[in-house]
Amino acid sequence: MATAEKDNISSSSSDKEKTEEVHEYPTKTADQPSHLDKLDTYATTNLNAIFENPLAGLSREALMEDVEEFCRKFDLMDQIDAFRKGALVAQNPSQIRNITELSPEDLNVLEREKTHKWSQPWRLYWLVAMCSLAAAVQGMDETANNGAVPIYQPYLNIQSQTPSDPTEPRGRFTQKKADLLIGLVVGAPYLSCAVLGCWLTEPLNRYFARRGAIFITCGIAAVASIWEGVANSWVNLFLARFVLGLGIGPKSSTVPVYSAECAPAPIRGALVMQWQVWTAFGIMLGNIMGVAFGGLEDKISWRLMLGSTVVLPLIVMAQVFFCPESPRWLIEHNKIKKAFKSYRVIRFTDVQAARDLYYSYVGVQLEREVNKGKNLFTMFIELFTIPRNRRATWATWIIMFGQQFCGVNVIAYYATNIFLNGGYSMNSALLAAMGTGILNWVFALPAFFTIDTFGRRNLLLVTFPFLAICLFWTGFSFWLDPPPAGTQVSKSNRRLGMITTGMYLFECFYSPGMGPVPFSYSAEAFPLHVREVGMSWATATTWCFNFILALTWPLLLSAFKPQGAFGWYGAWCLILWVLVFLFMPETKALTLEELDQVFGAPTWKHTRYQFKNLNWHVQTVFLRKKLPPLPPFYQGAERLNEA
Numbered sequence: 001m002a003t004a005e006k007d008n009i010s011s012s013s014s015d016k017e018k019t020e021e022v023h024e025y026p027t028k029t030a031d032q033p034s035h036l037d038k039l040d041t042y043a044t045t046n047l048n049a050i051f052e053n054p055l056a057g058l059s060r061e062a063l064m065e066d067v068e069e070f071c072r073k074f075d076l077m078d079q080i081d082a083f084r085k086g087a088l089v090a091q092n093p094s095q096i097r098n099i100t101e102l103s104p105e106d107l108n109v110l111e112r113e114k115t116h117k118w119s120q121p122w123r124l125y126w127l128v129a130m131c132s133l134a135a136a137v138q139g140m141d142e143t144a145n146n147g148a149v150p151i152y153q154p155y156l157n158i159q160s161q162t163p164s165d166p167t168e169p170r171g172r173f174t175q176k177k178a179d180l181l182i183g184l185v186v187g188a189p190y191l192s193c194a195v196l197g198c199w200l201t202e203p204l205n206r207y208f209a210r211r212g213a214i215f216i217t218c219g220i221a222a223v224a225s226i227w228e229g230v231a232n233s234w235v236n237l238f239l240a241r242f243v244l245g246l247g248i249g250p251k252s253s254t255v256p257v258y259s260a261e262c263a264p265a266p267i268r269g270a271l272v273m274q275w276q277v278w279t280a281f282g283i284m285l286g287n288i289m290g291v292a293f294g295g296l297e298d299k300i301s302w303r304l305m306l307g308s309t310v311v312l313p314l315i316v317m318a319q320v321f322f323c324p325e326s327p328r329w330l331i332e333h334n335k336i337k338k339a340f341k342s343y344r345v346i347r348f349t350d351v352q353a354a355r356d357l358y359y360s361y362v363g364v365q366l367e368r369e370v371n372k373g374k375n376l377f378t379m380f381i382e383l384f385t386i387p388r389n390r391r392a393t394w395a396t397w398i399i400m401f402g403q404q405f406c407g408v409n410v411i412a413y414y415a416t417n418i419f420l421n422g423g424y425s426m427n428s429a430l431l432a433a434m435g436t437g438i439l440n441w442v443f444a445l446p447a448f449f450t451i452d453t454f455g456r457r458n459l460l461l462v463t464f465p466f467l468a469i470c471l472f473w474t475g476f477s478f479w480l481d482p483p484p485a486g487t488q489v490s491k492s493n494r495r496l497g498m499i500t501t502g503m504y505l506f507e508c509f510y511s512p513g514m515g516p517v518p519f520s521y522s523a524e525a526f527p528l529h530v531r532e533v534g535m536s537w538a539t540a541t542t543w544c545f546n547f548i549l550a551l552t553w554p555l556l557l558s559a560f561k562p563q564g565a566f567g568w569y570g571a572w573c574l575i576l577w578v579l580v581f582l583f584m585p586e587t588k589a590l591t592l593e594e595l596d597q598v599f600g601a602p603t604w605k606h607t608r609y610q611f612k613n614l615n616w617h618v619q620t621v622f623l624r625k626k627l628p629p630l631p632p633f634y635q636g637a638e639r640l641n642e643a
Helices: 002-006 036-042 047-052 060-073 077-091 093-098 104-115 122-155 175-230 234-262 265-294 298-320 327-332 336-345 350-370 376-385 387-405 408-422 426-442 456-479 493-510 517-525 528-583 592-600 603-622
Strands: none
Touching: 060 077, 060 350, 077 093, 077 350, 093 104, 104 350, 122 175, 122 234, 122 265, 122 298, 122 408, 122 426, 175 234, 175 298, 175 327, 175 528, 234 265, 234 327, 234 517, 234 528, 265 298, 265 408, 265 426, 265 517, 327 336, 327 350, 336 350, 376 387, 376 528, 387 408, 387 517, 387 528, 387 592, 408 426, 408 456, 408 493, 408 528, 426 493, 456 493, 456 517, 456 528, 517 528, 517 592, 528 603
8 A cells, every 4th residue: 555655646746758847827916027928937747737736826916916907908998897806806706705806796696707707797698699600500410311321322333343132233443442432422521621621720810710610511511502502423522521520620629618718617628518518419419300301302412411411501691790709819819808898798797807807917928928939830840749638648649649530530421321231121220320329419418517527537447348239239230130031121130130239329429438538628628838839739639530430431331341440440349448448648637737647647657557456346346355445646646626
């Protein structure tokens, strides 16, 4: 047990490779430089400790001086009382009853933020509805193609010269080339995201702001949807879907950031989670469109399935006009008065708006100082050269890679084809595929409660083995009662039931684990001064492997049959369980300073502790031994982020 104690982060002083020493932030007196002017002195200290609350070290007099200077500089003197109150609240949010300047009405509103955190202005909920629909646009774009794939293959002549079904017409391609072309068409949006879309995020946001970027990307999605519906060749459809990726990539990066920048702190995490939940809702809608239009003639049904995705982006384009611009973006571009007006729209009182504006302004100034002289390339290099960042980069790569190679998007993109191969008729396959989308959405909802209680790491460790079992189950079910010779429709209810059950159970275990965890984990793992670059790395990783999965599934199916193809991703789920167990620290409910402790621990120490932890659970749970509790690895891990 003494050895385990030594594994505490508090004793990890041997890990001195580029880790930073934590210094106490000084208190400013009236004749000292301003708080922000002192930042350069601490540029080599623990930056997250400074970012945790950059106002915490200021004296009351110094804070009031800075507030007055701020209001005078940006022509906000008519609101100086609100800013004084707001700054005092931002400096010490847990002690607002000791702030004598606050009126009873101010105290009531500020305390209501904690006791009734979902009581917010209607304009904020309008903004949330817009962001939710934007997420649904993304999900629908991903799965509307699902039901269309087996229908447009003969119409666009993407078929093999030797089809597996003798009743199908002969195509002009070899089987391998036909499989490759189908994978290329299905994966075109994600190829576009990886090579172009992700890199358009920064210029679109810089020149058109958050609302402009969302409007433009939804416009691209709407045009691409119409283009998909009228495509007359596989090349044309590939180009349409490639353009669709130019809308998907920047939108997937911009919308969560926009909602996080506008949301009050008590509900910010829940609103970030909305992206995944409503993406799952869009996935369900895409599958429903397959059922809705599947009964029409083949020559028109697939066009309506693909073209139906034009509706949601047009609604979002109309909604975004009535949403305020991100106050954070306005602050970054020195439009402070506009930022105050924007905050005032999505907060109840001037004090709340002033508090959030002043605090955000100080944070932006700190980030500017920290990133002075740096560019995208140097910050990207820091992801790998600084040990604390490198561990976060490795952990986020594991889960972003894992989100794709757990096999979920095989079902999202090819569920109809899989059910057809299993023996379903076309209409039955479309209905069964709709079931996967419904389960994906319904089982994402419990993650609201589990992700911050059960934990990110624990959710993955519990669900990965079940994902592997479900994939093996689905693949091996194809050995049961194959369809009679000369037909693709099986008469065996046992075969169809086993395949369907395996895929449905997979969605039930995926949605509360690998569904919400990757983006939530990646958003908090990196230090603030490299977070944007870190998230770009994480997003590029997921889109890259998304494309690889979409491209290679038809080839895997032809080469190894469903049994081998599903077994391949089932094996990856087991490998990913090991990687998560060894290299992914828990991050739930920790402050920025505590996250530095988590990722500051040497990887070998973290791995050794996890083996000890596993052994302790085996001894106590399975062998029923009474052992003393294992000492926590992270010093301060028992503390929760009160905010």
